[in-house]
Amino acid sequence: MASVRERIRAVVTGAVGYESGLDALTVTPSTEVDPALVGALHEALAGLWRRGWQPVEVHRVVARRGQPQQTELVTDGVAAYLRGFDRSTVDQRWLAQVETLGARIWWSDDTGYLDQLAARWRLDRVAVLDLVLSLLGILAELPPVEVLVPPPGSAVTPAGRPGADGSSRVDTRLLDRVRALLAKAESTTFPAEAEAYTAKAQELVSRHSLDEALLVARGGETATVVPFARRIGVDHPYESEKASLLDAVARANRCHTVWSPELAFSTVFGFDADIDAVDLLYTSLLVQAHRAMARDEPPGGKAGRARLKAFRQSFLVAFAVRIGERLAAAARAALEQATTGDDGAGGGDPADLLPVLASRDEQVRETMRRIFPRTVRARGSRVDSREGWESGRAAADRAALPESGR
Template identity: 35%
Template sequence: MRTHERTTAGSRGSIAVLAARLTEAAVVLAGGDRRSVAAAVRDVADRGLAAAGAAATMALAHSLELLWGRGWLPADVAAVAPKRVRALLLDAIAHESARHAPAALHPLWRAQLADLGIPGREQAEFTDESLDLAVELLAALMVLPQLPRLVQPPGSATTTDPGPGGVDRRVLARVRALLAKAESTAYPDEAEALSAKAQELMARHAFERAVLDADHPHPPTAGARRLWLTGPYQTPRAQLVAAIAQANRCRSVFYAKLGCVAVVGHETDLEIVEVLTASLQLQATQALRHTPTPDRTRAFRHAFLTGYAHRIHTRLTTATTYATSGDTRLVPVLTTRQQAVDLKFATLFPHIRTHRPSISNTTGWTAGHTAATLADLTPPRPRIAG
């Protein structure tokens, strides 16, 4: 038994040396020097695919562990990693997360792993190409910046009751089904109608939950999410997210260099912001595509989306004010929630600069403003649970 333990320890030590070799190669690659990387990869590959695969897995697991400590979440890493290394990244996340019991993971962490298809994932066979991709992935991960910690990393989640929050799964399933239909249809009017129906369901549900949650023994708490933007014109797209967030009692911060928006709010409102963002980003893209104008310059498109976001902010804020008027039970509930959101926001982002959008194409602004005006966003007055 002692001989076996020494052999296993020795083997693990050899794997650690190879993992360090791969990490050193990734440092060189991250610095822009590719010439000496091939030699390092070849040295590791000469030890055999089994040893090389184990070394790559160890190096990637360590890199991910460091990222978790620097505020990154699984969905964040998956959003910024190059597409060609996505399969390898998901394998690495699956391996690293398997070290922790589900109870040691924050609910948001577990939800993101599920969305990425991590539970039950079968890892692909390791090849010579996988080794090159592993070094590329390591180089991409090690240059990612520090981010505010939205939730506790694996192993540090508490088991205390966090209080109520989140959209009812049945409601969320219906909303996502509507948005899936909106994304698949080729007809903007149909997509608009489906998106409006989705908002109607969410608006009604949000305020019913607000009254019901007021009876919970725990004080309200705020959470945070990061929403990753795709496609061009990310600044006006981020302004649309900010408009949706503010209308739903949340606050947001745009990371221009990373292409994401961090949103802080109550769990129910955060989920609503996520699904509304998917819906309205879709409507904005479709409205831009079908705008009858010969001006298709970059300035026009940027101004169109900026005008769209501005008008959506006005319309959603009006709809929110209308939905909450006339029921005094909501006032103390929403006030207490807003205080929790402001406190969480100040903790995560103590040094924030406000940026006001500018446009250089008034035709685009007017067209976007008009398109947002035509969208049917105002639901009927929601029924307040009593």
């Protein structure tokens, strides 16, 4: 007779039908089923961490493909996995995601975990078994991805990156100032104030990035600095339009992106300081876009549902296109300031700076080609609403950006 673990594996792999497999588990004593099912879940998650997945990424994919309770199972699985490691061996980025998810051991022991879940969720035992078993199926479908953050137990100082935690070269105080400025830009109802706050935030990250490149150009860079990659989640709905906005922000900040729609994230390639800026600015611009879209969109309801969808999609397409135009212009202005001294910092020799920027861009592209040797150019999103297109461009023109960006 097959063991419980073998039955679970057969269901997950499709060797037996899901319903018949679930029925078999429900009539098997809980003392046999529960340890096997919880163990299978923990092993599945551990395998994903070793194959490059990070906690928030698995949480996001499960939220898209599964049930709300299954994201809680992922969070609990993260907490259970982490307890087996000394915190000194866990990368700070991994720990930050654990904190973001609020992962903690709340149950008394693993043997009673499923019973405590049933009480917590007020569900019967069969429903809980169904949630865990179907989650195992979702996790089994996830392919390996590039290891961008070392899993717990293997944290080391990544080559070419300064901190033991793999943190950015950007001073944390600078990032705190940028975040505070963007928070004010997102919360104010006055466009002029939002523009002033975001302009200052853009100025801070722009000066840092170009100063870093100038340091290299002048021969003052002693540490070996290499490009890196970070996966940034792109949530539904309108994922492709949001991915286009992220790409526009990335290109203007000397980064490149690869959009993985089936996995709900884009991989952003660049140097740490630039990726930090992309992450912060994209998040802020997305908030501004949603706020403007909600203000301008036509009424919904059954009759206007199709019109509303077309408006939102067209709005986001136009917003991304126009933001890309504005950011590209801002990037050119920032480079001109850095090489002529118009920013009051003394400037730099363009004959030195431009080759360094070109070399850095080639390093970023090479990193992207190594991780994604084959990519397919995505088709552009359709624009079915002229009203949405015009409103989106107008909102992009109002979005808080400096006249001289990165």
